[in-house]
Amino acid sequence: MPNYLLTGAGGQLGECFQTVATQFPQHQLICATREEADLNRPETLEKIHAATPFEGILNCAAYTQIDKAETEKDKVTAINEEGVANLIDFALPRQLKIIHFSTDFVFDGHQKSPYKETDPPHPLNSYGQSKVKGEQLLIQAKLPSVIIRTSWLFSPYGSNFVKSIVFKAKKGEELKVVSDQYGTPTAGLDLAQAVLSILDHPALFEAPIYHIAQGPPASWYGFAQQILALSGSKAALRPILSEDYPSAARRPHYSVLDTQRIQKNVSLTLRNWEDALADCLQLIQANEGL
């Protein structure tokens, strides 16, 4: 039975993997929070491997606070760059497989058509820069590894846009949401299911990077409209421009991911994010007693 170490198991995507793992009994996941497997303390990885050898790592560990990253450059570098370098050093002598996650924020958004894996990255912010460096380290390493770029994750776990809109609407706050940034919302639970369903595909490691995201493209405002409609909320929602929503980090105006490569190489297609959103809202409402 192949074993994968799941790092960052306490984060949003890590929790999604833990939730869907039982549907994939062919993969035994060793779920480790930061305390148990810390990329900046490689001895923690060695300890787990000595006790329960595993043959691959699903790396959901990362620094993901996009605005804070502008003032916490040491932290973001330590986790998203040095942490990945440590992971590679640990995996190399053991030839472990690495499935690593990255982001649409590696792109600057100047393109007008969906970004392919072959388009050159050009990040606008510190978070994106650190994710590009992490990607480059993995691509250069002589390891069976795959980078999965995804975007605009939502789920019943952690902090995310869907939960934030639901809670603000519930409190009766007026919602102002940017309408000039377009991307591809993606359900973390659907992404985790998709990844576990392709882990054993013989062609998976033939490409260094894949884009996995749901369609159709949307703006944050359009995404918020759907969240309110599907949750039956009548909260007031107003579109605003990025320039009217000052934030520490610049964000791409367009970061739609082209997913043709994953469709072609391993026959993976995902349902639309609207269908996944309806399921996610039900889970949020049940979990939060809304």
Ligand SMILES: NC(=O)c1ccc[n+]([C@@H]2O[C@H](COP(=O)([O-])OP(=O)(O)OC[C@H]3O[C@@H](n4cnc5c(N)ncnc54)[C@H](OP(=O)(O)O)[C@@H]3O)[C@@H](O)[C@H]2O)c1
């Ligand atoms: N969220 C999105 O919208 C989005 C979009 C595109 C791509 N992604 C990518 O998807 C991946 C997962 O994101 P996410 O949303 O699940 O992020 P998240 O909720 O912030 O989870 C990241 C996890 O990594 C842990 N961590 C931080 N430093 C660590 C270290 N040195 N060693 C081990 N664990 C460490 C964090 O622990 P602490 O909480 O204790 O720090 C947290 O549990 C990331 O690679 C991210 O770049 C996310």
